[in-house]
Amino acid sequence: MSQIFSIVQAAAAKLVLQFRIVLALQERELLVRTEKGLLGALGVFIEPIFLVLTLLALRILVRFKTTDLINPVIWMVTGVCIFYLFTEVGLKSLNGVKKAQDIFFYRRIRPLDTLLASALVEGRIFGSVLTVVVLAVWGWTWQAQLDSPGEAVLVFVLTVLLALGVGGSALVIGHRLPVVKLAVRFGIQRVLLWTSGIFYALYTLPGPVRPFLTWNPLLHAVELFRHAVNQAYPIPDISMTYLAGCAFVSCGFGLLFYSSNEALLLSEN
Amino acid sequence: MNDHTLFVKPCQSADHCLLHLDGVIREVEGAKQKKIRLLDGVSWGLQQGERVAVLAANRAEADALLACSAGVVPVQAGAVTINAHVSWPFGQPKALVAALTARQNAVFLQRIYGEKSRRSQQLDLICQLSDLDDGFFDQPLRSFNGYMKSRFRLALSLAFDFDVLMVPKLDAWSYGATSNRARRFQAAFEAATLGKPLLVSHPDPAFQDAYCSRAVVLEAGRIVFEGDLPACRAWQKDRKQQRRSQAGVSQ
Numbered sequence: 440m441s442q443i444f445s446i447v448q449a450a451a452a453k454l455v456l457q458f459r460i461v462l463a464l465q466e467r468e469l470l471v472r473t474e475k476g477l478l479g480a481l482g483v484f485i486e487p488i489f490l491v492l493t494l495l496a497l498r499i500l501v502r503f504k505t506t507d508l509i510n511p512v513i514w515m516v517t518g519v520c521i522f523y524l525f526t527e528v529g530l531k532s533l534n535g536v537k538k539a540q541d542i543f544f545y546r547r548i549r550p551l552d553t554l555l556a557s558a559l560v561e562g563r564i565f566g567s568v569l570t571v572v573v574l575a576v577w578g579w580t581w582q583a584q585l586d587s588p589g590e591a592v593l594v595f596v597l598t599v600l601l602a603l604g605v606g607g608s609a610l611v612i613g614h615r616l617p618v619v620k621l622a623v624r625f626g627i628q629r630v631l632l633w634t635s636g637i638f639y640a641l642y643t644l645p646g647p648v649r650p651f652l653t654w655n656p657l658l659h660a661v662e663l664f665r666h667a668v669n670q671a672y673p674i675p676d677i678s679m680t681y682l683a684g685c686a687f688v689s690c691g692f693g694l695l696f697y698s699s700n701e702a703l704l705l706s707e708n
Numbered sequence: 709m710n711d712h713t714l715f716v717k718p719c720q721s722a723d724h725c726l727l728h729l730d731g732v733i734r735e736v737e738g739a740k741q742k743k744i745r746l747l748d749g750v751s752w753g754l755q756q757g758e759r760v761a762v763l764a765a766n767r768a769e770a771d772a773l774l775a776c777s778a779g780v781v782p783v784q785a786g787a788v789t790i791n792a793h794v795s796w797p798f799g800q801p802k803a804l805v806a807a808l809t810a811r812q813n814a815v816f817l818q819r820i821y822g823e824k825s826r827r828s829q830q831l832d833l834i835c836q837l838s839d840l841d842d843g844f845f846d847q848p849l850r851s852f853n854g855y856m857k858s859r860f861r862l863a864l865s866l867a868f869d870f871d872v873l874m875v876p877k878l879d880a881w882s883y884g885a886t887s888n889r890a891r892r893f894q895a896a897f898e899a900a901t902l903g904k905p906l907l908v909s910h911p912d913p914a915f916q917d918a919y920c921s922r923a924v925v926l927e928a929g930r931i932v933f934e935g936d937l938p939a940c941r942a943w944q945k946d947r948k949q950q951r952r953s954q955a956g957v958s959q
Contacts, residue, residue, distance in 0.1 A: 463819035467805070467812075474807040474848070541803040544796060546779050547820055706782050 460548060464556035469563075487568045491519050498638065508672045509665055510580060516572045517668070518637035518661045521598050524565040525657055528558045529605035530628060533613030533620045536704050543705060550704050551697060554606045562599050569595075590667035593679075598660045600686040607693025611700040636661040642673040649676050656685035725753030726872050726905060727777050727794060732786035734772045734929075746772035748929035749786065754872065759906040761916040761937060763944055764926035770909035771797070771876050773926060777907055778874045795870035799862040799878050806850040810838065810860055813849060814867075821868040830867045837863035837896055839889050855880070859889075866896045873901050875908045875919075883915040913941075 469483065476482035495515050532554055539553040577583040585591065612619050635657040641649060652658055659682040666674045734747040746769050754760060754777070764770040774797050775781040779790050804813045814834045815827075822830045835845050838860045840852075849857065862880040881893040901919065908920050916923070916937060923940035925933040925947075933943045 459824075460820055463816050466819075467808070467816045470808055470812055471805055544780050544803045545817075545820060546790075546794070546796075 456547070457552065460552050461555045461559065464542075464548070464552055465559040465563075468556055468560045472560075483564060484567055484571070487520070487523065487565060488572065490523070491516050491568075491572065494519055494637070509669050510576050510582075512576050513573055513668060514640075514665060515637070516569060517664045518635065520565040520569045521595075521661050521664060522632065522635045522637055522657060524561050524595075524598055525602045525605075525660075526628060526631070527561045527565075528554075528599070528602035529609060530623055532557070532606035532609040533623060535606070535610045536614040549701065550610050551607070551701070554603065554610060558599055558603050558606070561602075562595075566595065585668055586670040587667040590679075591664055594660050594663045594667060594682070597682050597686040598657070600690050601656055601660070601682075604686065604689030604691070604693035607690075607697040611696055611704065614704055615700075631655065631657060634658060640665070640672075641677065642675055646675075653677070653681075656682050659685075725755055725789070726792040728753040728789040728791075729773075729776060730787045730789070732776055732788060733784045734776050734781065735784050736768075736772075744768075745929050747776060747783075750776075750926075750929070750931055751786075752924065752931055752934075754905055754907060757905060758922055759920045760908065761920040761923040761940075762907065762909045762926060763923050763940055764909075766926075767877070767909065767911060769926045769929055770911075773924075774874045774876055774907055774909045792871035793869075794872045795865065795868075795874050797874045797876045798865040799858060799880060800865075800876065804849055804861070807848055809848055810840065810845045810852070811835075814864060817864055818867070823869075833896070834860075834863045834867045837866060837892060839892070862893065863896075866893075866900045869900075870904070872905045872907070875906060875910055877910050877912075883910075883912050883918065 472483050473480045476486075478485055491512075495512065498511070498515060535553060535557070536550055539548075539550065542548050542553065543550070573585070634652045634655045636652075641652065641658065641662055644652070653676045659677050659679075662672075662674045662677045663679055663682060666672045666677070729750050729752050732747050732750045733745065735743050735745050738744040746766075750773065762770040762773050764773075772781075776783055776788055777790075778794050778796055779788055780796050808816075811831070814831055818827055818830050838845065838856070840856055840860070844852070844856065849860075852860065858880040862878060881890055881897070883894070884890075906919060908916060910916065920937055922935065923937045924931050925940050925944050927947070933940055935943075
């Protein structure tokens, strides 16, 4: 009995230490971005907002088909934040080991800790941007609408989980097969950008086209978030179960893949 | 097998040692991308209570043994088993961020290696040992000169509690100096290492005499002799003379 207790105690101590490490890393990451950015702490949040504004300007210029069910700014910011949250955590992990090489000098820090810290940082940044923009639009239009806050939070958390899972695998793949980074930068990332529903609503597309897009779980996340804002927003062929399934499967696979390859990540100069 | 290796004690198993190297090969890239082998199949272990100096004609080999034992550099072959909370080589934390202040860097490391309840105490110790001019503890590290940086790095190493300590040549503190700063470093070093195993590649014989009882001799990346510190020095001296006389005969 006492042996089980000591095992549980040791595991709990390890978990607490990992929490401390991840929190320290995310705080350091935010501080570094603040110190290196031109606008300091403000710049960390303003940069994504400028991205949203640029895409909005592009949308107005090109006259993409709009939807009158949700305010266009909220509609756009939802897509941008969820897509960039995923790419910043999941796809940027391809460079994760190389980028954080110096920090592995401290033996207590493992590559997974840097991934978790990055997920926390990006989650905080894009979560704050989403909140600030939505509040600003509500203030501007004097109309507040968020029909299902629980669904919105759940979609956001599932997107972070999905990004973590992909990031876990990307850490290993990016380190062992550097050529994949090129394929992601010039191929996969662009495919994801155009199939994630940032520039269009799925229900506005003709039925036969939809199966070519609905394989992408990010499209489900984006459309479900919009549906959470206004329950009248139609989401044909979109499913929370699919998003949750993708998030949990990618997370489970990513962690397994990472844990079986962790030693390889630290075994080179 | 080289006849000099006969003097090396048989290596303990990994489970019995605080840290254990088994057939470790460490290579680095030198000028013109030439591979330099610093450790060549080293098998060795550090046990509880041992304070060991690493004697080597080539200091890079001694430092490589320290770095591999601390687990801060990868090895090309062999295995390193670490069964204790081993420090990084003192005075060498590489991953300090120049854009952040000394305090921010210290807080980051304190959160990883320090105790939550002793945060302010450990930060005060780092600040005191670094002996920086007024306000510099809250300045970015990029504004520090080399001496300030090396003092800050050593202060960081001395502030936390480790089971095994790795001591290379320390730029910030010369052993035996009588300045207040040196005395503070000596007091902190003695407090940090009290009753703990050490692995020392510091080349100063006075420092080795003060803190080590045993030694290993590295030659061409191999441990060729191991024993008491005076015996190892005598062996190293004999070997040097032997080589000189061999060189004289061949000429």
